[in-house]
Every structure is written in structure tokens, then in C-alpha cells.
Amino acid sequence: MYEFKDGLDHAQYLDSKDPLGAFRKRFYLREDTVYLCGNSLGLASKDAENSLFNVLDEWKYEGVQLWSQNNNKFLKYSAYLAKLMAPLVGADAKEIALSGSTTVSIHQCISTFYKPREDRYKILVDDVNFSSDRYAVDSQVRLKGYDPAEAVKVVKCRGRFMSEDDVISAMTPEVALVLLPVVYYRSAQILDVKRVTDAAKSRGIFIGWDMCHAAGVIDFDLRYLDVDFAVWCTYKYLNGGPGAPSALYINKKHFHLTPGMCGWFGNRVETQFKLNQEFDHKKDANGWQIGTPHLLSMGPLEGSLKMFLEAGMTNVRLKSLKITAYLMYLSDLRLSYYGFDIGNPREDDRRGGHVCLRHREAYRISIALKNMGVVQDFRPPNVIRITPAALYTSYEEVYRVVEMILLIVKNETYKSISTRRSVVV
Ligand SMILES: Cc1ncc(COP(=O)(O)O)c(C=O)c1O
Structure with a gap:
């Protein structure tokens, strides 16, 4: 499907034909660095910086009056940002906070959503999702008086990838709720969200999805998928900055539910400042907000989301697929001889935005690469995650990084690096 050739001139040719190539100059890129870690923290852009400065200016000039400026823009900043987010995930703006x-x-x-009954009290998860999701599930089960060892049902990943069949067969009558990732943070596998969601719904089970590694890299249609709820972060592919708020999607058919955790920003704006003792739930996703919006963490997201709208999510996905395919092509061609293989699914519809280069010395090679100015990360036991980002990575950078990896393995420079891991890599 993709036709690639080896050589720097071909990389430069691909860049010259890249319809999103012009976005690159709007990012803060360092001359001495190739940044391939947007699956962890996306890069800062001038657009994000400007929208953050705008929030700061309002605070400097208006003080507390900033909340009511521009038709209460900042009081309702979550809803404002939701309008920008909605087209990227195919949802109605009111379904997002x-x-x-x-x-x-x-x-x-x-x-x-978790309302356990005697005969239906289990939450279904898998054993390869991001740790924090599991900690949250276990503690929610405990809060309801259950023992996670009994009430959290764990589907095991039996091979390299999670099997949808295994997930669906675990949806037994005592399961009340399912929480799964759309894209696995380690393997980049995309689950068949539609199939799994439909299976849960047909069994009367609520289903929610963690879209952290999907939002901003996969073009989504939440309306079509019709999931019950979803969450995703905005600091990875969406470049919202460290500490940018998460997005929470509540399917509009559930707006009547009372949030599990209520706070005054989930109250209807019309009565919020009456400060009544009774919660007056805003009947859309913004009714699931809790406290005062973190404006300084939300500011950069405004500029960044506008950039995604300008680029178009379909184009972002197309570029991401093409540039990751290019990396896999170069790896097959030039790195496989040195013990590398591809750890993510190869099919376009089954892989997210990062490439998993597997090698038995992945940790030390990852550090050696970092020492050469290539920002990527290592995930145990043997994966180097490399994320060429649609809006700011060039094909030439990908080509040069493969050259650097070759140097590291040919010269065995990684061998001088300790095998002891630091806290964050
Ligand atoms: C898949 C996934 N879920 C959840 C989280 C936790 O996100 P947060 O730190 O915003 O709570 C992360 C963080 O990287 C993640 O990758």
C-alpha cells in the first residue's frame, strides 16, 4: 500500500509532499534533538503558548472578573474547549467535559456507572492496561465494600495482543461494567471498539474506554461507536501541555444520571452562584465537572485543539499511519539484521500512533539514543516506543534516527551503559 525507498533523498521527497509539513514550524523544536515522545508528552507549540498567555493576560488585567469576560468564557471553559474537541472524536460537544x-x-x-447488585457486581478489565486505570477500578470496588480479588475480573493477554474473543467471553452475567483501553500503551494494538462495545451492550453491561493513546492520533466516531463513557488525556498526542486536563465523554443517553462525585462546577450555571445546598445537576457532560477549572492548565489546549481542527483529524491519522509505516519499513530493511523486530500490529486499522521496536537490549539502546538527542521511551521488557507525530515530525528525522540506531548497534555503544533503570524513562 505504501511505496517507500531507502535513502535520505527519499525521506526528503516524502517531506516535500507532506500536506501537514507546514505545521512543524509552529512547534518549539530543538536543533539538537529529535522528539519522538508525543505518546507521552506532546511538544509545545506557539499556538498553545499564545492561548496560555491569553489566559494569563486576562488574569493580570481582570483579576476575579476574568470569569465573566467574553460571555463567561472561562467560567464555561470546559464547554468552550469541548466544542473544539468534539469534531476530533466524533461526539457532540455537550457529551465532553x-x-x-x-x-x-x-x-x-x-x-x-458502577451500581453493583448481588448478582451483578464485577468490573471487567484486562491485565495489560495502564496501571492507573486498574488502581482506580480496584479502589472503586473497595468503596462499594467488595474485595477486588473477587469483584474485579481480569482478562489475561495470552499472546502478544489482546484477543477480543477473550474479552467478550469474559462478559458473564455477574459483570456490571467493562473498562478497556482503545490503544494499548505498550503494544499500540487497537481493540475492535465497536465489536466489544456491542457485545457489552447486548448483555446489559456498561462499557467505558480509555482513549489516552487514541485521541489526537486516530480519527474517531464516538457517535457511531455509541459507548457509555470514555476518558482521555490531552497532554500526549493533543499537545495540551504537562498537566493539561483530561477529557471525559458521557453518552448523551446518560445525562440523567447523577455523577458519582458532585461539585459546584457540575451545577447548572444559572443556579451555581446561588450556592444552594442542593445540587442542581447540569444535564450534560459538563455536569460531571467537580471544582474550579484549572485555567492555567487548560489555556494551552485551546491553541493546540484549534491547530488540530485546522489540520483535520483524517489528515493527522493519514500522516501518522504513513510515517509510522515508513519507520517500520526502514526497520525491516535495515535494523532487523541487528535483532530488532516490530512489536505492534502491522495492519493500519489495528495499530495506534507509536511503533514498538523490540530488541533484547532495548533499555540500553534507548538510553544510548537519548544520549544522542533522540527522545523516545523504553517500556519493559524489551520495547522502545517511537512516536513520529503527525504535526511536527519529519520523514527526514525518522530516517536519521534509524541511522543513529544502526550506529549504536553496529558499534555496540550501548554496552557501556548500566542496565539499572532510573525512575522515569
Ligand atoms: C492509558 C493511560 N491511562 C491513564 C493514564 C493516567 O493519566 P493521568 O496521569 O492523566 O491520570 C495514562 C498516563 O500516561 C495512560 O497512558
Whole structure:
């Protein structure tokens, strides 16, 4: 499907034909660095910086009056940002709130949807999702008086990838709720969200999805998927900055539910400042907000989301697929001889935005690469995650990084690096 050739001139040719190539100059890229870690923290852009400065200016000039400026823009900043987010995930703006961290949003959603009964009290998860999701699930189960060892049902990943069949066969009558990732953070596998969601719904089970590694890299249609709830962070592919708020999606058919965790920003704006003792739930996703919006963490997201709208999510996905395919092509061609293989699914519809280069010395090679100015990360036991980002990575950078990896393995420079891992890699 993709036709690639080896050589720097071909990389430069691909860049010259890249319809998103012009976005690159709007990012803060360092001359001495190739940044391939947007699956962890996306890069800062001038657009994000400007929208953050705008929030700061309002605070400097208006003080507390900033909340009511521009038709209460900042009081309703979550709803404002939701309008920008909605087209990227195929949802209605009212179904999205921007608030808290992903983990807090998971707590919020589970505490809303998890209503255990004697015969239906289990939460279904898998054993390769991101740790924080599991911690949240276990603690929500404990809060309801159950023992996670009994009430959390874990589907095991039996091979390299999670089997949808295994997930569906675990949806037994005592399961009340399912929480799964759309894209696995380690393997980049995309689950068949539609199939798994439909299976849950046909069994009367609520289902929610962690879209952290999907939002901003996969073009989504939440309306079509019709999931019950979803959460995702905005600091990875969406470049919202460290500490940017998470997004929480509540399917509009559930707006009547009372949030598990209520707070005054989930109250209707019309009565919020009456400060009544009774919660007057805003009947859309913004009714799932809890406290005062973190404006300084939300500011950069405004500029960044506008950039995604300008680029178009379909184009972002197309570029991501093509540039990751290019990396896999170069790896097959030039790195496989040195013990590398591809750890993610190869089919376009089954892989997210990062490439998993597997090698038995992945940790030390990852450090050696970092020492050469290539920012990527290592995930145990043997994966180097490399994320060429659609809006700011060039094909030439990918080509040069493969050259650097070759140097590291040919010269065995990684061998001088300790095998002891630091706390964050
Ligand atoms: C898949 C996934 N879920 C949840 C989280 C936790 O997100 P947060 O720190 O925003 O709570 C992460 C963080 O990287 C993640 O990758």
C-alpha cells in the first residue's frame, strides 16, 4: 500500500509532499534533538503558548472578573474547549467535559456507572492496561465494600495482543461494567471498539474506554461507536501541555444520571452562584465537572485543539499511519539484521500512533539514543516506543534516527551503559 525507498533523498521527497509539513514550524523544536515522545508528552507549540498567555493576560488585567469576560468564557471553559474537541472524536460537544486528570475522570465515570447488585457486581478489565486505570477500578470496588480479588475480573493477554474473543467471553452475567483501553500503551494494538462495545451492550453491561493513546492520533466516531463513557488525556498526542486536563465523554443517553462525585462546577450555571445546598445537576457532560477549572492548565489546549481542527483529524491519522509505516519499513530493511523486530500490529486499522521496536537490549539502546538527542521511551521488557507525530515530525528525522540506531548497534555503544533503570524513562 505504501511505496517507500531507502535513502535520505527519499525521506526528503516524502517531506516535500507532506500536506501537514507546514505545521512543524509552529512547534518549539530543538536543533539538537529529535522528539519522538508525543505518546507521552506532546511538544509545545506557539499556538498553545499564545492561548496560555491569553489566559494569563486576562488574569493580570481582570483579576476575579476574568470569569465573566467574553460571555463567561472561562467560567464555561470546559464547554468552550469541548466544542473544539468534539469534531476530533466524533461526539457532540455537550457529551465532553475537560476536567481533572484521566485517573480522576475514570473515578468519576466508574462512580457514576458502577451500581453493583448481588448478582451483578464485577468490573471487567484486562491485565495489560495502564496501571492507573486498574488502581482506580480496584479502589472503586473497595468503596462499594467488595474485595477486588473477587469483584474485579481480569482478562489475561495470552499472546502478544489482546484477543477480543477473550474479552467478550469474559462478559458473564455477574459483570456490571467493562473498562478497556482503545490503544494499548505498550503494544499500540487497537481493540475492535465497536465489536466489544456491542457485545457489552447486548448483555446489559456498561462499557467505558480509555482513549489516552487514541485521541489526537486516530480519527474517531464516538457517535457511531455509541459507548457509555470514555476518558482521555490531552497532554500526549493533543499537545495540551504537562498537566493539561483530561477529557471525559458521557453518552448523551446518560445525562440523567447523577455523577458519582458532585461539585459546584457540575451545577447548572444559572443556579451555581446561588450556592444552594442542593445540587442542581447540569444535564450534560459538563455536569460531571467537580471544582474550579484549572485555567492555567487548560489555556494551552485551546491553541493546540484549534491547530488540530485546522489540520483535520483524517489528515493527522493519514500522516501518522504513513510515517509510522515508513519507520517500520526502514526497520525491516535495515535494523532487523541487528535483532530488532516490530512489536505492534502491522495492519493500519489495528495499530495506534507509536511503533514498538523490540530488541533484547532495548533499555540500553534507548538510553544510548537519548544520549544522542533522540527522545523516545523504553517500556519493559524489551520495547522502545517511537512516536513520529503527525504535526511536527519529519520523514527526514525518522530516517536519521534509524541511522543513529544502526550506529549504536553496529558499534555496540550501548554496552557501556548500566542496565539499572532510573525512575522515569
Ligand atoms: C492509558 C493511560 N491511562 C491513564 C493514564 C493516567 O493519566 P493521568 O496521569 O492523566 O491520570 C495514562 C498516563 O500516561 C495512560 O497512558
